[in-house]
Amino acid sequence: MKRKVLALxxxxxxxxxxxxxxxDTTADSGNAGAQADAQAGADGGSGDLIKVGIINNDPNExxxxxxxxxxxxxxxxxxxxxxxxxxxxxxxxxxxxxAQKFIQDGVDYLLLSAADTAGWDSVLQxxxxxxxxxxxxxxxxxxxxxxxEASIVSDMSKEGQTAVDWLASQGLDExxxxxxxxxxxxxxxxxxxxxxDEKVAAESNWNIVTQQTAEWNAEKAQQIVQSVIDSGTSFxxxxxxxxxxxxxxxxxxxxxxxxxxxxxxxxxxxFDCNKWALEELLAGNWNYxxxxxxxxxxxxxxxxxxxxxxxxxxxxxxxxxxxxxxASTITQEDVDTYGI
Amino acid sequence: xxxxxxxxxxxxxxxxxxxxxxxILTLFNLIADPSFxxxxxxxxxxxxxxxxxxxxxxxxxxxxxxxxxxxxxxxxAASGGQDISVGATIAVAGSAxxxxxxxxxxxxxELQAPIIVAFLVGCLAAMLCGAFNGVLVxxxxxQPMIATLILFTAGRSIAAWINNNELPVINxxxxxxxxxxxxxxxIPTPFFIAxxxxxxxxxxxxxxxxxxxxxxxxxxxxxxxxxxxxxAFIKFLTFVILGVCVAVAAxxxxxxxxxxxxxxxxKDIEMDAILAVALGGNSLSGxxxxxxxxxxxxxxxxxxxxxxxxxxxxxxxxxxxxAVVVIIxxxxxAPSVREKLSSLGKKLKPQSKEVA
Numbered sequence: 001m002k003r004k005v006l007a008l009x010x011x012x013x014x015x016x017x018x019x020x021x022x023x024d025t026t027a028d029s030g031n032a033g034a035q036a037d038a039q040a041g042a043d044g045g046s047g048d049l050i051k052v053g054i055i056n057n058d059p060n061e062x063x064x065x066x067x068x069x070x071x072x073x074x075x076x077x078x079x080x081x082x083x084x085x086x087x088x089x090x091x092x093x094x095x096x097x098x099a100q101k102f103i104q105d106g107v108d109y110l111l112l113s114a115a116d117t118a119g120w121d122s123v124l125q126x127x128x129x130x131x132x133x134x135x136x137x138x139x140x141x142x143x144x145x146x147x148x149e150a151s152i153v154s155d156m157s158k159e160g161q162t163a164v165d166w167l168a169s170q171g172l173d174e175x176x177x178x179x180x181x182x183x184x185x186x187x188x189x190x191x192x193x194x195x196x197d198e199k200v201a202a203e204s205n206w207n208i209v210t211q212q213t214a215e216w217n218a219e220k221a222q223q224i225v226q227s228v229i230d231s232g233t234s235f236x237x238x239x240x241x242x243x244x245x246x247x248x249x250x251x252x253x254x255x256x257x258x259x260x261x262x263x264x265x266x267x268x269x270x271f272d273c274n275k276w277a278l279e280e281l282l283a284g285n286w287n288y289x290x291x292x293x294x295x296x297x298x299x300x301x302x303x304x305x306x307x308x309x310x311x312x313x314x315x316x317x318x319x320x321x322x323x324x325x326x327a328s329t330i331t332q333e334d335v336d337t338y339g340i
Numbered sequence: 341x342x343x344x345x346x347x348x349x350x351x352x353x354x355x356x357x358x359x360x361x362x363x364i365l366t367l368f369n370l371i372a373d374p375s376f377x378x379x380x381x382x383x384x385x386x387x388x389x390x391x392x393x394x395x396x397x398x399x400x401x402x403x404x405x406x407x408x409x410x411x412x413x414x415x416x417a418a419s420g421g422q423d424i425s426v427g428a429t430i431a432v433a434g435s436a437x438x439x440x441x442x443x444x445x446x447x448x449x450e451l452q453a454p455i456i457v458a459f460l461v462g463c464l465a466a467m468l469c470g471a472f473n474g475v476l477v478x479x480x481x482x483q484p485m486i487a488t489l490i491l492f493t494a495g496r497s498i499a500a501w502i503n504n505n506e507l508p509v510i511n512x513x514x515x516x517x518x519x520x521x522x523x524x525x526x527i528p529t530p531f532f533i534a535x536x537x538x539x540x541x542x543x544x545x546x547x548x549x550x551x552x553x554x555x556x557x558x559x560x561x562x563x564x565x566x567x568x569x570x571x572a573f574i575k576f577l578t579f580v581i582l583g584v585c586v587a588v589a590a591x592x593x594x595x596x597x598x599x600x601x602x603x604x605x606x607k608d609i610e611m612d613a614i615l616a617v618a619l620g621g622n623s624l625s626g627x628x629x630x631x632x633x634x635x636x637x638x639x640x641x642x643x644x645x646x647x648x649x650x651x652x653x654x655x656x657x658x659x660x661x662x663a664v665v666v667i668i669x670x671x672x673x674a675p676s677v678r679e680k681l682s683s684l685g686k687k688l689k690p691q692s693k694e695v696a
Binding site: 063066184210212213214215216217218219220222223224226227229230231232244247248251253254255256257258259274276 | 375382383384385387390392393394397401447505507509520521593596597599601604605606607645646649650652654655656
């Protein structure tokens with residue numbers, strides 16, 4: 001009996017949970033819709049604002065996403081001639097619902113950073129039928145190219161290549177690299193590992209001391225580097241595929257009194273350009289940080305302007321410029337502009 | 341004859357299991373590469389003397405696990421289940437500590453509060469989480485693994501929420517001592533923290549009835565109630581004690597990198613803590629326990645992890661090797677296997693007597 005009651009209780013709790021979640025999302029999209037309506041009402045007379053519906057992942061997902069969302073909000077303002085509505089979700093189905101809502105609202109452009117690559121064909125077809133132009137940013141989807149105007153993405157292999165080229169330009173006699181990888185199979189890991197693997201295979205004076213995944217985890221990176229230090233193997237480069245892992249690696253170096261940074265024994269490389277990481281560069285404790293550019297808004301703006309002027313977009317896939325920062329040339333201005 | 345007695349007593353002693361595992365690992369490393377045991381004296385980047393070497397690394401990283409194993413052993417003994425929310429609770433406690441230290445600015449130049457205050461707040465947070473689990477298990481009689489599944493799922497989000505999902509970074513040398521070295525002392529601080537925890541728990545078990553009550557509740561709940569104990573409260577208490585252990589481990593964890601990453605800090609550490617309890621020969625279904633064996637088990641697991649790192653095993657494959665250890669342990673401790681083994685032993689005994 002007790003058990004039954006308990007089961008009933010848990011079941012009802014779960015249902016409540018579901019209802020609550022469902023309520024949240026509808027409330028969210030409802031709000032977004034209401035906002036859009038209100039704005040449309042207010043600006044009904046002018047009519048020359050471009051209506052955009054922006055579907056993004058949750059800005060709390062990562063520092064990258066927070067910076068990305070901020071950039072979007074700063075670009076698509078009334079001063080810049082836009083009337084923007086936002087919808088956020090990490091779930092594909094909720095994003096699709098939001099897209100349908102935007103289509104009904106009759107936006108001019110649908111900007112999309114999809115949570116998942118699949119399942120977008122029918123809703124994008126609806127958008128096309130309604131004369132709405134779709135622009136993808138940050139993430140690509142598995143849908144026919146004719147369904148969207150353009151896709152603005154990062155090229156992770158290029159990020160890796162830029163980093164490896166920079167490392168090669170340092171002109172060391174011998175490269176003994178500790179390679180700390182991200183979660184295996186992720187796009188960032190594949191791209192950033194690929195360039196280094198190729199270089200090591202091609203050059204005789206490039207060696208991998210150890211190649212391990214720390215799964216974006218600072219503590220794991222610290223243990224991996226600690227293990228190499230304990231073994232007494234010498235190394236002079238740490239190639240970590242994100243800033244967190246580089247930080248963990250540096251903690252292990254500090255413990256063992258191995259000097260790192262500009263003009264020191266070990267070169268430290270990270271990715272993502274977190275603000276705190278760029279500050280480490282500025283202080284000369286790290287040597288290099290590769291950017292993963294979250295600022296797509298200006299690219300989108302350019303495309304929309306082109307379409308509005310009746311020009312055609314020649315390239316469907318647009319790859320953003322991504323910088324690599326060298327500790328010897330970085331400035332405070334760079335930190336403020338590019339730090340996320 | 342007497343010798344055989346000593347031997348069999350040794351084998352039947354619970355602490356024999358982790359010692360045997362330790363010996364096997366030691367032997368393996370001696371054969372594979374004796375330099376594993378080399379310890380060297382060096383200086384860290386601030387010029388203070390530090391010891392380094394694989395054994396020191398084991399002491400260093402095994403200590404946080406040993407602290408968790410203390411709490412996990414008590415929870416296991418009393419409730420007959422395990423707390424799988426340990427890693428998530430570490431994130432919560434660590435996040436709370438950093439929140440207090442940073443105040444409103446996520447990158448302060450100096451600490452906004454004394455470290456002890458931050459630690460106490462972290463303690464409070466972890467004890468609250470423990471109490472939440474404890475109430476579900478003790479009073480609502482939910483299976484421990486299911487009850488703690490709630491925080492296992494939600495804990496890291498709560499941790500992110502405590503700091504508004506910002507990434508606090510602390511620039512304070514004093515804060516790094518807990519996960520590193522105190523100037524002038526060449527042994528890693530986590531080891532001292534673990535020793536303090538061990539002394540405290542040893543005193544508690546010796547001078548209070550906690551150990552006795554925990555075991556009796558674990559062995560037979562209703563008969564201990566008939567004897568005037570309050571089983572629900574004792575179960576609740578063990579979860580709160582685990583909360584304190586979690587807070588101590590969280591302090592070490594966040595001190596190591598002076599920062600926190602909510603989604604990955606102390607990831608999968610609960611599995612290692614449970615494994616430590618199992619490796620200590622404790623029954624995972626509750627009842628009698630041996631604290632020393634659990635603590636030794638924790639260091640043995642770190643020994644295994646460090647050995648695997650040294651052999652350059654891919655770090656995402658580490659858990660597969662640990663799984664093999666779990667399988668062996670679980671199979672060996674299964675009643676049917678034990679019966680077979682003991683009957684095999686009996687069969688062998690008369691023969692050996694005849695030979696003698």
